[in-house]
Amino acid sequence: MAVTFVPNTPEWMADPHASYRELREQDPVHWSETLGHWVLTRYEDVASVLKDERFSAANRAPQRRWDRPTTMVTADPPDHGRLRKSVRHRFSLTSVNAQRPRIQEIVDQLLDAVEPASDMEVVQQLARPLPRTVMLELLGVPEPTPSGSPNAPTPRVAEPHGGSSAGSRLRGVPLAPGTAMPSEAFFQEAIEKHREELTDDLLGELLKAETGREMSPEEVLDTAVILYGAGQETTAKMIANGLFQLLRHPAELEKLRGNPGLIDSATEELLRFDSPVHAITRRATEDVDVGGTTIQQGDKALCVLAAANHDPEVFHNPNELDISRANNPHIAFGTGIHACLGATLARVEIQIAIATMLARFPKLRLATDDVDWEGSFIIRGVASLPVTFL
Template sequence: MTGTGGTAFTDDLLTPAASGDPYPLLHALRETDPVHWSAAHRAWLITRYDDNSASFQNKAFSSDRVRPLLAARADRPERAREPSASDTVLGLIADWMVVSDPPAHTRLRKLAAGAFKGQRIAAMTEQITAIVDTHIDGFLQESGPADLIAGIAYPLPATVIATMLGAPPEDRDRFREWSDELALVAFGTGGAARADRHERALRGLQEMAAYFRSLVEYRRREPGEDMLSALMAKEGDDRLSDDELVAMCALLLFAGHETTTNSIANSILALLRHPEQLERLRAEPELIGTAVEELLRFDGPIKVLNRWVVAETEVRGTVIRPGERVHLILASANRDPEKFTDPDVLDIGRSPNPHIAFGKGIHACIGAQLARTETRIAVARIVERMPGLALAGDPEWKSVLASRSLEALPVTHGGGRS
C-alpha cells in the first residue's frame, strides 16, 4: 500500500519492525486507509477509535469463530472416523465466552458474573500483594541482569489463578505449563520443527482438561470460598455444565495469564523508557490507578481482536461482506489523535482516559478488574521496592498478531528494598 506522500509501506503487522514497534505503521494506516484490506492478513484492518468502538456493538461482526471451524473440519473425509487431539482442544475453546455470540454468550457471562464480582476481586488485594512480594523477594536474590518476566510478570498470574480456583499450591507450576500449551495451540505453530512440541502441547491440554474435571468434582463435594465454587453456584434453574466449567477454568488460565503477564511487563518497560514518568510515580504513588490506565492505553496487552463477518455491513463508507474477516486493532484505536490529545505521549496523570485496551460492550474482558488489580499491585511494588531498576539490554518482542508480548525484559535491580 502507499502512505502519505506516496511512500510505499507494508501492511504486515508481523514483520520484525512492526512486532518491535507497530505504532508508525498503525499511524500510517489510520491516516491513509483506516478501513484497509490487508492481503498479508487476509482481513480488514480497522484502526480508528470510533470505528473500533462501534464495531463492538455491530452484530454483523461475530466472535463465534471456533464452532464454524470445528464444523468445517468435521465435514472433511479424513475427520469422519475419530476426532483428533486438536479437535478436542478446539471443542474446549468453543465453550469460551470470548468466542461465543448471544444468546450463548449472554448465558455464560451471566453465570460467570458472580465469580467475578468486584468485592471478590477487591478482597484478594492482600493475598495478591503477598504473592507479588514473594516473587520480588526471589527476584532480588538474582545478581546482575535478570529477566523481570521470568522472575515476576510470568509466574505471578498463574499463581494467582491457581489460588483463585482453589488448586493446591504444589500444582501451580503445572498451571504455567498449561498456559504456555494453550497459547501454542490457540496461536498455531510454524514449521515441521515445532510439530513434536505441538503434539506434546495437545497431550498436555488433555491432561489439563482432566485435571480441571477432577477439581470440579472435588469442589462439588467440598465447596469452598474459591472462584470455582462460586462458578458452580446455580443461577435460578440454570447452571454451568461440567464441560462449561472446565472451559471456564481454561479460559481464566489462558486469558488471565497471558493478558496480565503482558500488562505488567509492558507497563514496566514503558516506565523505564520514560524515566520522568517513573520518577513522578515514585513521588506520587497515589497515581497508580490512573498510571495503570494510561499504561494500558499506551502499550496494552491486546493488539488485535478477530471477528468474522456474518452479514453485509459498512464501516466508514467501505462495504464489508459475509465470510470476510475483520481485525479490530485496539493498539491503534488507543493512539488515535481524534480521541486522545498527544496520543504518543505517556502521561500517567491522563484523565479522563476512555481507552479500550480490554474491549468494550458485552465482550469487554470479564477478568479486566482482576488484571487491573494484579497490574496495579505488581507495578506499585516493583517501583517501590526497586529504586535502582534499569534496562539491561534491548527487549525482544514476540511476532504474534493478537497480543503485544515481550520475549524477555532484561533488567538490573540495584539491590532493592525489603
C-alpha cells in the same frame, strides 16, 4: 502506492505503531488478502464494530469440538450472557478488592526471593508467576505437580484473546513461546475433586451453575480452562511491557515516584500505550457499513485495539506516555458485551506489581534498552526484562 499490512517481521515487532499510523491515515478499513481480514485501525471503527450486534464473536474455529461455543469468549447472545453470568461476580470490584492483600503478599514473596541479588529478570521472576498463582487460587486448584502441569498443550478450546485461532488464515500465527493452552486433563481432575466436596471458589461456582442446569459439564470444563488461560499471559505481558515503558521514560517514572497516588492513572496509560492484546476478530452476520466501506456478510474484521489506542482523533499526543493523562478512554480491554471480564483483577495485579517494584527498589533501572519482543500482532510483549536495582 497502496498501503500494505505486513506484521510480525522483526522491524514490525520492535515498532508496530509506524504501520498502524500508515494504515489509519491512508487506508483505515484495509483489506488484507494475506490475513483474510479487514484490518480496522481507527478508534471509532474498532469501537463501533465491537459494540455492533451484527458482528459475531463466534468465529474461532477450534472451539467447535462440541459444534457450538462452550465459553463466553466465542458465544453470541443469548448464550454469551448465560455463560458470563455464572462467574462475573467473582471478578467484580468487591471481589477483587478482597483479593488485594493476597495479591500484595504474593508480590512481596516473589520480590523477597530476588532482593538479595542486585538484579532480576522481571518476566520469569514476577510477571509470569503472579497471575498464574492468582488464577490457580481463584479457581481453587492446587499448584500442579510436574506430571499434571496445567500448561501441558491441549489446543482444543479457542484462545481467550483471539490467539492463533482468530480466523482460518490467521491460524498458525505464532503466539509467544510458553503460551501453550492449559491441560484439560488437569482441570477435569480438579473438577471431579470439587464435585466430591463443593468449595467456595471459582470452580465451585461453575459447578453450582452446572447443578442448576445453567451450564453443561463441557461448558464448565472449557470455562475453567479459558479463565485460567485468559488471566495469565495477558497480565504477565502487561506487567512486563508496563514496567519496560515506565523505565524507558525517566520523567514519567520520576513523576510516579514523586506521587505514588498516580499509580491508577499510570496503569491506564500503560494499558493504552502498550497493551499486549493488539487485535481481536469478529465476523459480519450481514452487510455493514464501517467508515464508508461495506464489510459484507461473512467477512472477518480484525479490530486493532493497539492502533485505536493511538488514534490522534481521540488521544492528544498519542505517542507520548503521560501517566497523568486526564482523558483516557482506551479500549485495551475491548468494549461491548465481550469487554474483558478480568479487567479489574488485571488492573489491581498491574498496580500492585509496579507500585511495589518502585517502592522496594529506589534505584530500579533497565539492565539494557535492547529488549526482544515475542508474540505476534495478536499478543505482543517483551520476551525478557532484565533490570538492576543496586
